[in-house]
Amino acid sequence: VDYRKVESLLQDLKKAHHVFFVYRSELVKNKFVNVNARTFRTWEEKLTYAVTASGLRVEKTDHNVYVISQPKLPGPEAQTIPATSGPSATPGAALSPTAVPVTGRVTGPDGAAVPGVTVLVKGTTNGTTTDATGNFSLSLPDADGTLVVSAIGFVTQELPLQGRTQLNVVLANDVQALNDVVVLGYTTERKADLTGAVAQVSQRDISGLPVTTPAQILQGKAAGVAITAATGAPGENIAVRIRGVGTINDNNPLYIIDGVPTKDGINQISPNDIESINILKDASSAAIYGARASNGVVVVTTKRGKSGKPRLSVSAYSGVQTSANLIKMANTPQYVNAYNVAAQNDGRTPISAAVAATLPDVNWLKEVLKPAWQHNVQLDVSGGGENSQYIVSGSYLTQDGLINNSSYDRYNLRTAVSSSLSKYVKIGTNANLSYSKTRQVGTSGDGFGDGNPGASVVRFALFRTPGTPVYNDQG
Known part of the structure; x- marks a missing residue:
């Protein structure tokens, strides 16, 4: 077995x-x-x-x-205490009432037994759990209490006994999750009624994630969606691929931010301003957008104001980025030994031991890639009345690169106001102002080509010999 x-x-x-x-x-x-x-x-x-x-x-x-x-123990059974003295003492006289056994069976909507269901007497700690066949048994002082029947994935039920000692309980599935609303391109639907291939990332999945761009939120959150970064440089665009690569040209999905289609505007909003993200992966879900949606659609809904007293929310985090899984580099003695073997085979002069003793021992990858800080601050104010709601938010993100002199700064200011003038007329504004500044250092290639910030610093670090000093004699 x-x-x-x-x-x-x-x-x-x-x-x-x-x-x-x-x-x-x-x-x-x-x-x-x-x-x-x-x-x-x-x-x-x-x-x-x-x-x-x-x-x-x-x-x-x-x-x-x-x-x-451990399972909760059933209530104390009636105890029989024999009398020890007195003319009227009778061995085995009961000093408490006889317990009432209550039994039953718990099944699911399909009639199958449900094991592990908690059956508890309301207001007490007297309870038990059903066995593998769904049966349970309790000992109660009387048959007038109320049983609370609960299990994971089912709706909790309260059953008054009213003198009954035998119960058959049928649990109902908890379908609350199926009532979540999914935003599509042309409508909204409940999850229970949804037939297309749509993945949803809600606010509870987003909050607390230390990410710099909204695209990074999707990483590991939606099946069939691949999130990659070419170099990891600060401010670099993130590649989003829905169900793989479908063309040798542009494979980026279409982004819909509060109803506005865009190809690159996703990088201009703060992740903290997002309420939910829905990824439309199949043709039927994305059909309304036509050929632009051939690589899938990402529908982004930002936060809105809610009726009630003004609410102030402040969130901030700081973190340190470090390099990992670096290539193991040769030290100076290893390099000198390899060089001398090659020099001997080539008929050149080897490096003498006296000269080798004066050479520094530098790991150029560790000299180039240093720990870098990342900070983010978000502040928003929201509120409103019955007919008007508002939200104003501002955020600042600064990210230093692992390579010195590379960094990314982004400022965001967003406001959304909505007012209902009548049952059929509703007006509002939704504005997002963004300013970003990127300091680039060459991280890929040899530096040739338009738009290339320069030859890769990491590439030269891999080529540089460990015997070459980082600083000259003048520092």
Whole structure:
């Protein structure tokens, strides 16, 4: 039988679905479960089965955190305490009422048993979980309480007993996620009604990401969307490819920012001003835009003001960028040894030991690529009344390059005001002012060609010998 460790299964689920599990290590230590013997509709159902089969229980919080713990113990059963003295003492006399057993079975919408469902007496800690066949059993002081039945992926139900001791509970799927609205080119649709290939990145996926451009938000967030940077230089445009490369010419998608089509305007807005991003990947979703949408469409919706008291929001972050996975360079002794072998084969004069002792030992890649700072500050004010809403935001981004004298600075000022004059008339403005300044240093090629900022500094660092000093005698 294909059994595997519960802890290993939790680690796989954590990586695959970007969730977190909270548990004591001794709870799952040396516990094994066979999840290949059953077919599960969702990964949460697989999680519930694995945890329940291990004699444990799992609960989900509001932030994709799953708490695994021991099952709650049932309420105290009625105890019988024998009398020890007195003429009327009778052995085995009961001093508390007899417990009432309540049993039942929990099934899903399709009639299949649902294991791992939490059944709790409302207002108490008396509860249990269903077994692999969906059955549960509780001991209660009476049959007049209310049971709260809850499970991951299902709607929580409260069931008054009203004297019943046998229950059959049918859970309903939690379809809240299917009611999310997806913005298309010509309309909006619920996820449940959507048939085209559309990927959505919402505000909760965007907030807190330390990115410099909106295109970087999509990295790892949408299937079939590849995000690449040619050199990693500050301010460099990010290449977005939806479902691969379809032509030898322009493969960039069409961007729609608040209804305005653009090819490069995506780099002029601040990532913090974005409310949601929808990627239209198939022909039916992007058909309204015609030939321009042959490489896909990225629909960007920016933040709007909301009715209520004025709200001030300030966010900032700072970080350090470092180079990684650099090519291992030869040091001076290794270079001198290789040079002398080549010189001997070529009949030239080798480098003597006396001269080699005076040469410096320089790693030119590390001299060229230095840690660089990145800072971002965002401030916005929003609010409004029943008929008018507004938002004003400003941001500043500065990014130093790993190569000295390269940098990128961007200033953004955005305002959006909307007013409803009547049931059929609505006016508003949406303006984004952006100023950016890029300091480039050659990072690719040999420097030839129009628009090339110069020969690659990294290329020359790879060619430079370690015995060449960084500074001359005058510093």
